[in-house]
Amino acid sequence: MLEAVGAATVEELFDIPPAIEFDGAFGIDARSERETRRLVRSMLDRNDTLTELLGRGHYGYYIPSLVDHLADRSEFLTSYTQYQPEVSQGFLQVLFEYQSLLVELTGLEIANCSMYDAATALGEAATLAERVRETSGHRVLVPDRLLEGRRSTLENYVAGTDLVVEEYPLDDGVVDLEALEGMVDEDVVMLYAENPTVRGTIEEGLESIGDLATAHDALYVLGSDPIALSLLQRPADVGADVVVGDASVLGLPTSYGMGLGLFATREDFLRQVPGRLVGVSEDATDRRAYTLTLQTREQHIRRERATSNICTNQAWVALRTAIHAASLGPHGMVDLAKRGVTRAEDLAEHLDEMTGVAAPVHDRRHFREFVAHVDQPAAPIAEDLERRGFAVHVVGEHEIQVCVAGVSDAKLERFVAAFKEVVQ
């Protein structure tokens, strides 16, 4: 090969000025495949094995074995973005089916085929609001208990705009409608609410919030996820303009924060949607074919006038989510959601029976998780529980939040026993 290119050595082919040449000594040792696996395994073994009752956006639902086996097929794992649709029909169809799943769940007409996670999807919703706003407004309203990752990411996304993020209060776990009403005016371009809320309560005023947003020409953005959406009010029915969230509650285990940004919106905003869209077309023989479409919105064509800078997104995670949803089917999804309600209620009841514990603290309906009040300081209780193999959230000086998703009945029983010992 060197002969063919007319070089005596490979080094000749590099055109690097001597002054900035590097000698290659990073100080990184090479290892065999086996040694590398052993190294990573021994490192990760330093993670304690805990039963996680954490929730708050990431859930350990059981993932059917089928999902791994199919998603790991190398054609899925090792292909590129579908710029040559003629040899990518399989992946495009999966993404189209993923979009369809979200359309069914949200009731909105359009879903893109992924953002990075809920936080960045929220950020993109704000830039969408900026692009489509009908007023000169600049206020973005979010709940005061918004997860820090979402709040901070949103701030970064609007940093290059004239939007400002402001908080409205959650009262007793749900939106304080009265307070919100007092805050909304024509200057508001986007109003964000979540269902369930970060404290696990099921929001009761979704339609009223939507009415408020509509009355003031603000974009109504709703945060949720596919399991919650299987049972709770359909966003389209409460007037939502955009739905964001983390779709990886299906398809991914708790992966240290890795996610899958769900983004669905109304048809009106078709040309302003961020991210990739798969559409249907025909090939030269008039057969149905799938393709990435409306690419003129995207950075590789529109450059600085693109609807987003996103390029590589979370396609393979969307595939996993689609397969997981398909293997649950509609009955499985609805059942899983229902159990999220009943099992949380059951657990709350068990905790509530203990002296010095009141659960749930909010007199609301809960989905999957809830906050418990503990008379003793919460932090030492959580530490004690961790020593006994359970991870829970401390969300206030005397408040602990727990989540039942993905935790087996047997483990919940052991958790109740451990909790009892700890608070006694």
Place this chain on the structure above:
Amino acid sequence: MLEAVGAATVEELFDIPPAIEFDGAFGIDARSERETRRLVRSMLDRNDTLTELLGRGHYGYYIPSLVDHLADRSEFLTSYTQYQPEVSQGFLQVLFEYQSLLVELTGLEIANCSMYDAATALGEAATLAERVRETSGHRVLVPDRLLEGRRSTLENYVAGTDLVVEEYPLDDGVVDLEALEGMVDEDVVMLYAENPTVRGTIEEGLESIGDLATAHDALYVLGSDPIALSLLQRPADVGADVVVGDASVLGLPTSYGMGLGLFATREDFLRQVPGRLVGVSEDATDRRAYTLTLQTREQHIRRERATSNICTNQAWVALRTAIHAASLGPHGMVDLAKRGVTRAEDLAEHLDEMTGVAAPVHDRRHFREFVAHVDQPAAPIAEDLERRGFAVHVVGEHEIQVCVAGVSDAKLERFVAAFKEVVQ
């Protein structure tokens, strides 16, 4: 569907006399997929995690990740025997390549595409000997230290014939040529030797044994495996008529005895070979195509005159072995074999340095494993080692056998330290 078949219930379709109907109550509980996985995992977790220095036919060589990823492709895993070769070309080619690997390793012209394991391959070799014998003889000679599983299986395979199995002595770890010479006569139809021997020694008299067999018209059957064959004398060069063994030293972890019967032989015996053979042919467009061939030897056509009763064999394991061998390549295979010699020598040296230990007991060259003499009783030493996380063989009152294959240098070091503590 019931309507189409004209039945009111599925039960109507069953034609089982009432007297022998069963009510279906096996007393086996159904479980969710998740619970089933948990059940099996918790059961198997009762297996202690030990570093295995066991060998003697089963080895824990590192299996590259590539092997699992490719072999687990469902087309390989879920297809049937290739009776419709037009839709099975991929698997047939893999089996053809597997046969070619064995042909290269043994130097013999024919290899089938698998028997169950080394023991059954040895049994099949004996029935081959019976079919092709040129004398009226009936003696089958095997080494006196033959693994019990092989010996016993062989006995069952010849139980329906007039062959009898007799033992010749291994002296100081290798074949006692003088004793063997005294035993061989015209009545011997098969002479079986192994390289390496069960005690890890490299057989030095392979050619002489072959000469003995040939001189008496006996089939010379050699036991070995693909790693040993990569370095040690080529069976064809020492006159072997048949090579048997366990090919799963490549491709399978130690799987509680699961194996892959290697079976290669000379072209002369083509019509008498047991098991499946893949050959090359052409399709209707004259392109090369693979197919199962010489099926008239097999049970589904020849019935009671078949060369064997084998039907389902170990095709998928052969696939794994082929991929493992391919990923090592010839350099990798030879290197792995060489390290089997040097690392065993190193370990023997370390053990030999200890007071009360002599290793190896045989003044021979060793492959992968060797026997050590311990002054103290061997059994308690092995038990003590097991408590320290190491599994070794007790092969005599004062003899322990150890194997280095697949054990990392770091673990061997720890083993030496543990051994020292135990014998002190």
Place this chain on the structure above:
Amino acid sequence: QYEPLLAEKDQTRVEIGDDDDSPLPDDLTRDSLELPELSEPELARHYTRLSQMIYGIDSGPYPLGSCTMKYNPKFTEDVAALPSAAVHPDRSERSTQGSLELMYRLQDYLGRIGGMDAVTLQPPAGAAGEFVGIRVAAAYHEHNGEGHRDEVIIPDSAHGTNFATAALGGYDVVSLPSDEDGRVDLEALEAALSENTAALMLTNPNTLGLFERDITEIAEMVHDVGGLLYYDGANLNALLGRARPGDMGFDVMHYNVHKTFATPHGGGGPGAGPVGVVSELAPFLPSPRVRESEDGASEPSYELFEPDHTIGKVHGFQGNWLVLVKTFAYIARLGDAGLADASAKAVLNANYLASQIGYDVPYEPFHHEFVASAGEQDAADVAKRMLDYGVHPPTTKWPEIVPEALMTEPTEVESKATLDRLAAAFNAVADEADGALEAAPNRTTARRIDQTSAARNPRLSWHALEDE
């Protein structure tokens, strides 16, 4: 589309013995080794491409009568891949309680399912299971001073392995014709039975899918002459939870785990062929088996043991262990209800499919499989042509009692939509002319393959191709 052989991509010869680093003297080593040396990406592409040239159960329906190809639930692969499943066969019993417990419980499950008193898991495939059955029968007769019994009776429609196994066991085979209904001809059986009868091997439902209604009588007849009744488990999936070989009078049986319990077939194995026996035969089973040990610990513990009059081994250790793990997981997942549901759907699917195809099905009432006749068409050609419709054909030309047999078993896993697709393929081919059939297949990786040329000029390795 054509994928070259590995050896056509690379051949690298490694010389041994002439370099400094060989740890052995030349006379103990080979001279060289010549094999392909390819990178991981090249190998990944090679095998990925080859896999794409294979029709598997994940490609579509696979209605091979009697061979039984079911969909294999993916999760069983995961449990078999657990690192804790990978232990050496010579490990101590105290350090392998997990493996022993799984085997113990699987022995128990299988005993219940077959109505058998004792089970060995050792046979690595169905044919090996048959061999164990025949060897156990021989040992039993020998033990009872009846070593003279040298005949095994087998219906002419039986699997080839039955005949080959009996022969391997040293028995003379007495072939039994079917009666006009397709079942065992009792008169012919009467004539075949004698004091030389060691055993009758039977499949029930038989290969026509018909239940042997006279099974109780057959059992009596065999037992009356001192013979044993062997159950070939190939069709047990038709009876799961509805009838048990033990209750029918069978003395010994094998289970085909891929046919009855959906472990993957792997393109020809590994399988497992556990054998169940009634208590009288238990002492003759292969060694070792697993039992609870009586060490009085809080957790039950298990040990290996050697049956009193064991025939010894038919495999180096305990057969295809990883397949047994999958089998256990499959049964534990389904439970009583799931197992009975499997046979219900298998039988319904077979009956539905038969009702939708134009080919004649001469024998009924069938259970999980039926044998249609291709009539004037050549059944093998029908099969090749079906490949063009993207489905796998049934087993053909067997059993011979049906002319141009199309032995069809859709199994319980197929949906109505798939059965309809399969029926459409049958019916499309049924309407085609012989010419179209003989020219088939056209849409497969390879076109019709010349079997004669392969056998006449055997080329069984890439070395053989080099000479061309």
Place this chain on the structure above:
Amino acid sequence: QYEPLLAEKDQTRVEIGDDDDSPLPDDLTRDSLELPELSEPELARHYTRLSQMIYGIDSGPYPLGSCTMKYNPKFTEDVAALPSAAVHPDRSERSTQGSLELMYRLQDYLGRIGGMDAVTLQPPAGAAGEFVGIRVAAAYHEHNGEGHRDEVIIPDSAHGTNFATAALGGYDVVSLPSDEDGRVDLEALEAALSENTAALMLTNPNTLGLFERDITEIAEMVHDVGGLLYYDGANLNALLGRARPGDMGFDVMHYNVHKTFATPHGGGGPGAGPVGVVSELAPFLPSPRVRESEDGASEPSYELFEPDHTIGKVHGFQGNWLVLVKTFAYIARLGDAGLADASAKAVLNANYLASQIGYDVPYEPFHHEFVASAGEQDAADVAKRMLDYGVHPPTTKWPEIVPEALMTEPTEVESKATLDRLAAAFNAVADEADGALEAAPNRTTARRIDQTSAARNPRLSWHALEDE
């Protein structure tokens, strides 16, 4: 061949709220959910079939210039699948020392490889890395009272993400033309730089594969006006072990782990775009980062911390963690020698391939990629036609500096045999008439797809198809 949509196989509507077992009052629930309900075998076949309609890196060469498609070593999947890797992001630091150690060591590796002082692993893709870079630059300028800087300079041949990211960050984009050699035009740069310059974004080697020889001078010029120099890591694989952005004067850079370190692309993600910065910028990096903690334990322990002037977060937690695990494993496997070998082979392969094809390659000396010109042919048509030869085509029509560009990057993983096959495909297409090109592809799952129709009549879900 055509695979129906899941919804064409089944649609099952579940009504909610009108049954007894709904745990919620009707006004808190939706009315119904209608989705496909299919069995595991049906799903396995659906996705298996779909996978077979995809060209992946395991199918053959994928020479997408600048996109960089490398073979992904399989073992990295296994480490990412370890159960111990699956932890919740809100777990305590003391219970996740393993994850923290891996991140700490990966930060360290990446810092060494890029010649950077501090690294954040948070950005979930390259574009997100760019965004962090731009936000960090903005925060730095703001912190120094230079908040007025509102321009980012970008060469016209740069990736679209550079422009979109600068815009998302609120900057005006100043586009920079190339000189006639295909590199940064220093005079144009001089003209573009001003006291309003926040940063210059540069790829090196640039998209033509050419090394920006004047990089030291460029860095001086940018720094002289108080701007920062941003390195787009898309082409870092060309320099591994031979030159480092930090040594060239870059202040901030992102790494594309799939391009440089062979993590799988997954059909469009998940990726990871870690960002490295010089020490002056470290206080502005996203929060949290990982550092060794000083608790004096025997084993080193790790903790999260918030950089002093952090820009906050650009992702809910730490980006695509599982991708980071694969990245770490890949780097730890290769080590110094393997990394340098990768760039050597990448550059040799590009040069060899270019030497074997008939198309003109106007700019050189290129490194890991080259841009050929299809000349009179339409580059997009060339690409479609190459599909017919069983290989994936290069990136086309970009950068625009080369007419009908074929931007080609074979990467280090391809063997000479594969490069020869790829060259043969290029050359076959080069000799063909426009008609053949326009009619292509013919041997793919779908023929040429009508893009206009897809955009004019957007049908983005199966619901949209129902109306048809």
